[in-house]
Amino acid sequence: MADGSERDDLPQATVVPKKRTRVSTVWVIPILAAVVAVGIAVQRVLSEGPTVTIVFKNAQGIEAGKTVVKYKDVSIGQVAAVQLSNDYSSVKVTAKIAKSAAGLMVEDAKFWVVEPRITLSGVSGLGTLLSGNYIGFEAGKSASSEDSFSGLEVPPIITDQPGRQFVLKADNLGSLGIGSPVYYRRLPAGQVVAYALAKDGQAVEIRIFVNAPYDSYVNAGTRFWNASGFDLSVSADGLDVQTQSMVALIAGGLAFETPPFSPAAEPAAADAEFILHGDQVTAMKQPEPMARRYVLNFDESLRGLSVGAPVTLLGLPGGEVTSVGLDVDPKTQRLRGRVEFVVYPERLVAQMHDPEQVRGEMLARVSARREAFFERMVEDFGLRAQIQSGNLLTGQRYVSFDFHPDAPKAKVDWSKDKAVVPAIPSTLPNFEAKIGSILEKLDKLPYEALGADTRKVLATLNQTLKDAGQAVKRFDSDVTPDLKKALEEISRATASADRLIKNTDKGLLAPDSPGQQDLREAMREVARAARSLRVLTDYLERHPEALLRGKN
Amino acid sequence: MSGAVVTGARAGLVSCETCKLLTRPVNAEHAGHCPRCGATLEVRRVQSLQRTWALIIAAAICYIPANLLPVMVSNTFATSDAETIMGGVVYLYSSGSWPLALIVLVASVMVPLGKLLALGYLLVSVQRGMAGSHHERARLFRIVVFIGRWSMLDVFVATFTVALVQLQPLMSVLPGAGVLFFAAVVVLTMLAAETFDPRLLWDSATDMEKQDG
Numbered sequence: 001m002a003d004g005s006e007r008d009d010l011p012q013a014t015v016v017p018k019k020r021t022r023v024s025t026v027w028v029i030p031i032l033a034a035v036v037a038v039g040i041a042v043q044r045v046l047s048e049g050p051t052v053t054i055v056f057k058n059a060q061g062i063e064a065g066k067t068v069v070k071y072k073d074v075s076i077g078q079v080a081a082v083q084l085s086n087d088y089s090s091v092k093v094t095a096k097i098a099k100s101a102a103g104l105m106v107e108d109a110k111f112w113v114v115e116p117r118i119t120l121s122g123v124s125g126l127g128t129l130l131s132g133n134y135i136g137f138e139a140g141k142s143a144s145s146e147d148s149f150s151g152l153e154v155p156p157i158i159t160d161q162p163g164r165q166f167v168l169k170a171d172n173l174g175s176l177g178i179g180s181p182v183y184y185r186r187l188p189a190g191q192v193v194a195y196a197l198a199k200d201g202q203a204v205e206i207r208i209f210v211n212a213p214y215d216s217y218v219n220a221g222t223r224f225w226n227a228s229g230f231d232l233s234v235s236a237d238g239l240d241v242q243t244q245s246m247v248a249l250i251a252g253g254l255a256f257e258t259p260p261f262s263p264a265a266e267p268a269a270a271d272a273e274f275i276l277h278g279d280q281v282t283a284m285k286q287p288e289p290m291a292r293r294y295v296l297n298f299d300e301s302l303r304g305l306s307v308g309a310p311v312t313l314l315g316l317p318g319g320e321v322t323s324v325g326l327d328v329d330p331k332t333q334r335l336r337g338r339v340e341f342v343v344y345p346e347r348l349v350a351q352m353h354d355p356e357q358v359r360g361e362m363l364a365r366v367s368a369r370r371e372a373f374f375e376r377m378v379e380d381f382g383l384r385a386q387i388q389s390g391n392l393l394t395g396q397r398y399v400s401f402d403f404h405p406d407a408p409k410a411k412v413d414w415s416k417d418k419a420v421v422p423a424i425p426s427t428l429p430n431f432e433a434k435i436g437s438i439l440e441k442l443d444k445l446p447y448e449a450l451g452a453d454t455r456k457v458l459a460t461l462n463q464t465l466k467d468a469g470q471a472v473k474r475f476d477s478d479v480t481p482d483l484k485k486a487l488e489e490i491s492r493a494t495a496s497a498d499r500l501i502k503n504t505d506k507g508l509l510a511p512d513s514p515g516q517q518d519l520r521e522a523m524r525e526v527a528r529a530a531r532s533l534r535v536l537t538d539y540l541e542r543h544p545e546a547l548l549r550g551k552n
Numbered sequence: 553m554s555g556a557v558v559t560g561a562r563a564g565l566v567s568c569e570t571c572k573l574l575t576r577p578v579n580a581e582h583a584g585h586c587p588r589c590g591a592t593l594e595v596r597r598v599q600s601l602q603r604t605w606a607l608i609i610a611a612a613i614c615y616i617p618a619n620l621l622p623v624m625v626s627n628t629f630a631t632s633d634a635e636t637i638m639g640g641v642v643y644l645y646s647s648g649s650w651p652l653a654l655i656v657l658v659a660s661v662m663v664p665l666g667k668l669l670a671l672g673y674l675l676v677s678v679q680r681g682m683a684g685s686h687h688e689r690a691r692l693f694r695i696v697v698f699i700g701r702w703s704m705l706d707v708f709v710a711t712f713t714v715a716l717v718q719l720q721p722l723m724s725v726l727p728g729a730g731v732l733f734f735a736a737v738v739v740l741t742m743l744a745a746e747t748f749d750p751r752l753l754w755d756s757a758t759d760m761e762k763q764d765g
Contacts, residue, residue, distance in 0.1 A: 010576050013566075013584030013593065026603040026747075030610035033736065037617050040729070066633070 049077065049099040054111045054135070056151040059091040061115060061133030069095050069111070071137040076101035079135070093151070095135065105147060108140030112152040154178060162212035163190065166268065168254070169203045170276035174226050175252035182208050183227060183255040189214035192254065206276060208254060221262025224276050225283035227255040239394075259284050292345070295416070296385050296399065296423045297327060298337040304397035305387055311341045311399045319343035321399060339387075340418065341399060345370065371419075375412050378422060382407045385423040397426075561755075566593045597749035601675055607744035608671050614736040615664060622728035623710055626717070634728060637661060637706075660706045660734070663699060667741045670696050671748065678752045686753055693750050700742040707735045 059082050061067070069077035077097035085092050097105060114136040138156055173195055182190035190210035198205050210218060254276070268274075277283035302324050311319035319342050327338035377383040382405040390398045410422030506513070540546060560567050566577045568586035575593060577583035583593035622634035635643070637660050644653035670692050676682075677689060710731045717725040 010565075010574075011587050013575055013578045013587065015578045015582060015584055024599040024602045024606065026599075026606040029740065030606050030613060033610040033613040033740075037613050037733075040617055040621070 047099050049097040049102045050105055050145075050147055051080065051094060051096050052077075052105055052146075053148045054093045054095060054151045055085065055149070056091045056093060056113065057153060059093060060113060062091075062093055062113065062135070063132070067132065067134055069097065069135045069137050070114070071101065071104065071139065076104070076137060093135070103145075104137070104139050105145055106140045107142035107144050107146045109142075109146070109149065110138040110140065110152055110156050111149050112136050112155050114155065162215075163210050164212075164215040164218070164268075164270040165193065165207055165209050166218060167271060167273045168206040168208060168224050168276040169198065169273060170206055170226070171203065171278075173204050173206070176206060176226070176254065177252060181253045182210060183253060184210075184214045184217060185257065186255075187214070189256075206254075210256075216267045217258060218256065218268045218272075219258060219262075219265040220268055220272075221265055222256050222258045222268065222274065223283040224254055224256045224274050225280050226276060226278055227253045227280070255280065257284065293322065293340060293342050293418045295418045295420045296339040296341065297329070297420065298339060298387060298423055298425075300337065300387070300425055302337040302339065302387070304389070304395045305339065305399070306396070309390075309396065309398045311343065311401070313348055313401045314403075315400070316348070318345075318348045318401075339399065371412075371414065377403075378410065378412050381405065384410070385421055387423075387426040389426075559754075561595055566595050568593055596751060596755075597747065600747055600749040600752060601679060603747040604671065604675055604744045607740050607747060608668055608675070611664075611737045611740035611744065612668055614733045614740065615668065618664075618730050618733035618737050619661070621730035621733065623706075623730040623734065624713065625726045625728050626723065627726065628723045636728075636730060637734070656706075659703075663703055664734075664737050664741060667696050667699065667703070667745070671741065671744050674748065674753070678755075689753050690750065693745070693748070693753065696741075697745050700738070700745055703738040703741070704735070707731060707738065 056062070062079055062082055064079055064082050067079040068075040069079070075098075077095045079093055079095045081094040083092045083094070084090075112135070113133055115133045135151075136155060176192055176195065178192055178194065180192040181188045182192065190208055192206055193209045194207040196205050196207075197203075257280075305321060305324055307321055307323060309321040310317045311321060321339060321341045323338075323340040325338050325340075327336055328334070329336050374383075381403050383401055384404045384407050386400050386402065386404075387397050388400040390396045404424060407422075407424050412422070413420035539551070543551075560574065564576065565574050566583045567574050568589060568591055570591040571586060571589040573586055573588045575584075575586060577593060577595065583595055585591065586593055619637055622636050623640070625632060625634045627633075637656070641653050641657045641661070644650070644656060674689060674693060674696075710727060714725050714727050717723060
């Protein structure tokens, strides 16, 4: 300061009083930064959802920090780490779940890897082709929370759509698979969602999901059948091909329907069990409480008659063959064919005309009266069984009941457990007999008498020919000279006509004939006229005004 | 530099920091204003150490989220990638371009950290009245000031990328919160370098010389 006072020539600074705080206000900045940083950290911690681990068989397409967990297509978390399990047999995926979805992490929640799936019945997960695989999530119903899950290998059935699941028991899976369609009146009504072998190993349990409103048509009486592929059956009715749809043809499928005869019932409860029938015919088969079994004995070939072949009454189906075998006739100790068949009286009754139906039903109900009725048909009217050819191409045959009044008298044998019904040989063996009788008749023809008659006819013919020869000779001698004269006349006339034509030729067409010269001159004149006409038109073309003004 | 160097402070004079006019201060506590340009006169910048400390601490606080929070969020179809600075370095290194990784590591991680450490060292040395190595410390300070203006490069690149890569349905890049903190670190360290009074470095030197003399 001593130096400063010496230099008076330097200007004196002005004083501006200023209050100064000890602590600088700049400390606000680090405090602010700290508050912001701590705020972000606190917010991070608070927004942190639960961390769950999911165990998968493999981690195809799952990447730490990239793969997301999606529920209803909304991202609810992200995979944080992908590690192998301790025994290297599976993959442990650690995922951070958003806090908003923390409540969804319950015991029965499901996780699975969503990847593009192309099955015969549809394409799913196409979005993952672009975005990569993600982990699908399905909420559970449990209340207890959980943080470790085992991932599903196949996507679960999305059950948030209305509908119900049912269980079908089948002998085998057939060509069904997960996703195979379920049809109701050929409308896609649901799908197969799972299948498993039954606990006893004797059946397959197929779990299906039927969408609302179709599920309300499933009741206790509903029949399910396998509509897989196409069903080709060769029977006495011919070739029968049945299929539900193209998809079912390729991917297999199921169908259900409630038969009209089943009593109206409440819709079946979820998870109700049903039997899966092999095809629609067996599925829709009416229960036949009054079915009776009968036996037929035949002394002919049973070739072409198979189990299941129809038994008809006057051509209407009324039953079917249940077994075809052999038997020994107790009287003659001779081998014979034995055909067992079942008759469904209900079917026959159902085909009766309305007023008769009541009576028919009565008849069918009372066993004794029915038997009496049947006996009367057999004994008085000649109702007989007969094997007939159903289809000439396939050779299938069936049992036909028809009235044969001229058949030998027979009775129904009620003594056995299964009544034996009289039968007559089929018409096909009769065929041979008929041909035989035709041959017999041919044998009996009077060939010698026929030969004598033929000879007589030939002699008469000879005489006639001789008469014709004489007639020709007479014509020769009487008519021919006149004919000659007439021909000469004609020849002469022709010659004079010829001469006349030649003269005309000379007069008109010879090179020096006057006609020719006149013609030539005339032609020349015409040529000249044409030339002057051309000159005129040429002139007129050049001078069209000449038409008005004249040629100058 | 033999003998006593006449410094402004020792002579009781103040140089205006703006127009460099040498003036006599009003009194020791209040130097007053420059009569020529009107700027506040200070023998040493007021509370230089305190302010620099505050700014460095603020920068250090911001340095943590700058490295932990994502700098850029790139969205493609359905994936969303949030990359932090270190994540980017690791990605670049693992994808084989280690020179780029090194550049990013040096420019974005080491330089801000180095600035913070350098300023902290300078402050501590001044507060402790550390003698010696004045020239080295002065050079360090000059380097810190020089580097400061280049440190915004990261922020610049990030903002450019965000502005350019907006191919909406295909790909888009959004800025992350990390880039804000990174920018704060850069600005705060620049301000800290600005508030640090390099004259303080030489006070101990002149003191020492005075003691010697």
